[in-house]
Amino acid sequence: GQNIDQPTEMTATEGAIVQINCTYQTSGFNGLFWYQQHAGEAPTFLSYNVLDGLEEKGRFSSFLSRSKGYSYLLLKELQMKDSASYLCAVMDSNYQLIWGAGTKLIIKP
Amino acid sequence: IAGITQAPTSQILAAGRRMTLRCTQDMRHNAMYWYRQDLGLGLRLIHYSNTAGTTGKGEVPDGYSVSRANTDDFPLTLASAVPSQTSVYFCASSPDESSYNEQFFGPGTRLTVL
Numbered sequence: 001g002q003n004i005d006q007p008t009e010m011t012a013t014e015g016a017i018v019q020i021n022c023t024y025q026t027s028g029f030n031g032l033f034w035y036q037q038h039a040g041e042a043p044t045f046l047s048y049n050v051l052d053g054l055e056e057k058g059r060f061s062s063f064l065s066r067s068k069g070y071s072y073l074l075l076k077e078l079q080m081k082d083s084a085s086y087l088c089a090v091m092d093s094n095y096q097l098i099w100g101a102g103t104k105l106i107i108k109p
Numbered sequence: 110i111a112g113i114t115q116a117p118t119s120q121i122l123a124a125g126r127r128m129t130l131r132c133t134q135d136m137r138h139n140a141m142y143w144y145r146q147d148l149g150l151g152l153r154l155i156h157y158s159n160t161a162g163t164t165g166k167g168e169v170p171d172g173y174s175v176s177r178a179n180t181d182d183f184p185l186t187l188a189s190a191v192p193s194q195t196s197v198y199f200c201a202s203s204p205d206e207s208s209y210n211e212q213f214f215g216p217g218t219r220l221t222v223l
Contacts, residue, residue: 004151031209042199042214043152050209087151095206096167099144099151 002026004100006088011106012078020073020086020103028093034062034073035087037102043087046073075105083107112136115200115215122190122222130185130218132200138213140206141183142167143175145196146217152199158183159206190222 003025012018024032031050035043049055049064049071061074073086085102092098113134122128134141139160144152154167158177172194174186183202187194197219201212 033211042216044214045211048209048211089152096154096157097152097212099153101149101151 002090002092002098004088004090004098006086006100006103008101009104009106011108012075014078014080014107014109016078017074017076018078018105020075020088020105022071022073022088022100024069024071024088024090024098024100026090026092026098029066030091030093030095032062032064032071033089033091033097034060034071035089037085037087039084046086078107080107080109113200113202113213113215115198115218117218118216119219120221122187122220124190124192124222126190128187128190128220130187130198130200130220132183132185132215133181134183134200134202134213134215135181136202136204136213137180138202138204139180140203140210141177142201142203142212143173143183143185144199144201145169145194146199147196155185155198157206190220192222194220195222196220 006022034046037043047062087102088100089097116131142157143155156175158164200215203210203212
């Protein structure tokens with residue numbers, strides 16, 4: 001079966017750094033996506049990784065290890081507006097996205 | 110219209126009723142998708158369309174149907190609603206089904222079936 005695992009909830013402090021992990025087992029691999037979803041809103045795209053390594057985009061970075069079936073999203077200089085759910089999704093061999101349940105990130109002052 | 114829109118925003122529906130959720134995009138994207146999102150679960154694909162005139166089944170297609178008569182519109186129909194179809198429904202689109210393309214999401218429809 002196909003499976004995406006990520007922690008249900010994490011708490012971090014404003015100004016700090018947090019790493020959200022994602023492990024996956026899918027039938028085929030055509031890239032891994034991270035999306036941000038604020039409560040009551042639609043998911044919005046954050047990052048895409050298809051090759052091993054780190055992709056940096058401002059305060060957000062995403063890492064991929066295909067051999068380990070593992071990715072993480074790194075958020076630096078946390079702001080209160082970063083309080084949201086972070087969704088990990090893998091595109092499988094049929095070019096369909098398989099989604100994790102999301103990690104709810106709570107930022108405290 | 111800018112992007113992707115959905116209607117209605119929310120709906121309460123009696124079990125057994127027929128309901129169509131509307132989705133329209135103005136980005137000329139070829140691929141469109143319908144997902145449902147339930148608490149504690151990831152987004153699950155219901156149906157998809159890679160181009161106008163074609164549709165395909167996703168992970169959870171039972172009880173739902175779709176059509177893609179043109180590029181812009183991708184309605185989702187519940188023929189006879191059941192309480193287990195209570196969920197938040199998101200429509201999404203992408204330029205095509207290629208792996209590197211992000212999906213753009215509509216604002217969602219919150220559906221309650223009683």
